[in-house]
Amino acid sequence: xxxxxxxxxxxxxxxxxxxxxxxxxxxxxxxxxxxxxxxxxxxxxxxxxxxxxxxxxxxxxxxxxxxxxxxxxxxxxxxxxxxxxxxxxxxxxxxxxxxxxxxxxxxxxxxxxxxxxxxxxxxxxxxxxxxxxxxxxxxxxxxxxxxxxxxxxxxxxxxxxxxxxxxxxxxxxxxxxxxxxxxxxxxxxxxxxxxxxxxxxxxxxxxxxxxxxxxxxxxxxxxxxxxxxxxxxxxxxxxxxxxxxxxxxxxxxxxxxxxxxxxxxxxxxxxxxxxxxxxxxxxxxxxxxxxxxxxxxxxxxxxxxxxxxxxxxxxxxxxxxxxxxxxxxxxxxxxxxxxxxxxxxxxxxxxxxxxxxxxxxxxxxxxxxxxxxxxxxxxxxxxxxxxx
Numbered sequence: 001x002x003x004x005x006x007x008x009x010x011x012x013x014x015x016x017x018x019x020x021x022x023x024x025x026x027x028x029x030x031x032x033x034x035x036x037x038x039x040x041x042x043x044x045x046x047x048x049x050x051x052x053x054x055x056x057x058x059x060x061x062x063x064x065x066x067x068x069x070x071x072x073x074x075x076x077x078x079x080x081x082x083x084x085x086x087x088x089x090x091x092x093x094x095x096x097x098x099x100x101x102x103x104x105x106x107x108x109x110x111x112x113x114x115x116x117x118x119x120x121x122x123x124x125x126x127x128x129x130x131x132x133x134x135x136x137x138x139x140x141x142x143x144x145x146x147x148x149x150x151x152x153x154x155x156x157x158x159x160x161x162x163x164x165x166x167x168x169x170x171x172x173x174x175x176x177x178x179x180x181x182x183x184x185x186x187x188x189x190x191x192x193x194x195x196x197x198x199x200x201x202x203x204x205x206x207x208x209x210x211x212x213x214x215x216x217x218x219x220x221x222x223x224x225x226x227x228x229x230x231x232x233x234x235x236x237x238x239x240x241x242x243x244x245x246x247x248x249x250x251x252x253x254x255x256x257x258x259x260x261x262x263x264x265x266x267x268x269x270x271x272x273x274x275x276x277x278x279x280x281x282x283x284x285x286x287x288x289x290x291x292x293x294x295x296x297x298x299x300x301x302x303x304x305x306x307x308x309x310x311x312x313x314x315x316x317x318x319x320x321x322x323x324x325x326x327x328x329x330x331x332x333x334x335x336x337x338x339x340x341x342x343x344x345x346x347x348x349x350x351x352x353x354x355x356x357x358x359x360x361x362x363x364x365x366x367x368x369x370x371x372x373x374x375x376x377x378x379x380x381x382x383x384x385x386x387x388x
Contacts, residue, residue, distance in 0.1 A: 042081040148369035157223025161189035209237035216245035253320040265310035287325040
C-alpha cells in the first residue's frame with residue numbers, strides 16, 4: 001500500500017488534551033488520524049490535491065458522510081470522503097474490520113468457555129464503553145452454527161477407528177414453554193495411529209435403543225466403519241443398538257463402572273479380603289490369570305449369603321468386562337473403561353452449568369459442539385496422544 005504523508009491539526013488535538021479525560025483524548029487523536037488518512041487516500045485516488053488543477057484528474061470531490069467504526073476503545077464517528085461518481089473507497093474500514101472481528105471472536109470464546117451472556121455484556125461494556133444486549137451476544141453465537149455443523153458432518157472414511165467410545169449425558173432444554181431433559185450423545189475413538197479423536201455428537205430425547213441406533217446410523221452415513229471394539233456402560237438399549245448396527249464388533253463394558261457395581265453390593269464390615277481379591281482380578285496381565293483369579297474368588301466366597309448379590313453381578317458381567325484383554329497390551333489401559341470420555345463429559349458439563357437451561361435444541365448442539373471442537377484442538381491433539 002502507498003505510504004501517505006500528512007499533517008495533523010495540532011490545535012484541535014491540543015484542545016482535546018486540555019479539556020477532556022484521557023479516554024476522550026485517545027479517541028479524538030485516532031479520529032483525527034483516520035480522517036486525515038482518508039482525506040489523503042482520496043487525493044491519491046483523484047491524482048490531484050485540494051484546489052489543484054490537473055489533466056490527470058480522475059474525478060471530483062463530493063463532500064463527506066458520517067460512519068461509525070467500532071474498535072477496542074469504543075465507537076468512533078468518522079467523516080468519510082466521497083467522490084461524484086462514487087468509485088472511491090477508503091481502505092480504513094476494511095483494514096480495521098479485523099478489530100470488529102477480534103471483538104466478536106473474543107465474545108464467542110467467552111461464551112464457549114462458560115462465561116454467561118450477562119457477564120459477556122458487562123465485560124464488553126467495560127472494555128469498549130458500549131452497551132451490548134444479551135440478545136445481541138446470543139445472536140452472535142449463531143455465527144458458530146455453520147462451523148459446528150460442518151465439523152459434526154465431516155467425513156469419517158479417511159481413517160479407520162478400531163476402538164469406539166460412546167456415552168450420553170443429560171441437559172435441560174426449553175421446549176414448547178416447558179423445560180425438558182434431553183440426552184447428548186458423544187462418540188470418541190482411537191485411530192490405528194493411536195490418536196484420540198472426537199467423532200461426533202447428537203442431541204435427542206431420552207436414551208433408548210432407537211436414539212442410539214439413529215446416532216450410530218448417523219456416524220455410519222459419514223463413513224464410519226465397524227470398529228473392532230465398542231466401549232460403553234451397560235445400558236440395555238445401547239447394547240442392543242451396538243449389536244445391530246455394528247455386526248461382528250465386540251463390546252467392552254466399562255471396567256470402572258462394573259467394579260463400582262460389584263463393590264457397591266459388598267458390605268463394608270469385614271470385607272477386606274474379598275475387596276483385595278476383586279482388585280487382583282482386574283490387575284492380572286493375562287486373560288488366563290484373570291479368569292483363574294475370578295474362579296478362585298467365586299469358590300472362596302460362593303457360599304456366603306452376604307456376598308450373593310455382588311457375586312451374581314460379577315459372574316453375569318465378567319466376560320463383557322474383560323474383552324480388552326483380547327487386544328495388544330499397550331492399548332489395554334486405554335480401552336478398558338470410558339474414563340477418557342467421562343473427563344470430556346465433565347468439561348462439557350462445566351460449560352453447560354453456566355447456561356443451566358438451553359433456549360432450544362440447536363443452541364445446545366451449538367455450544368456442546370463448539371466445546372468439543374475446542375477440546376479436540378487443544379487437549380486431544382496435544383495431551384491425548386497414546387504412547388506406542
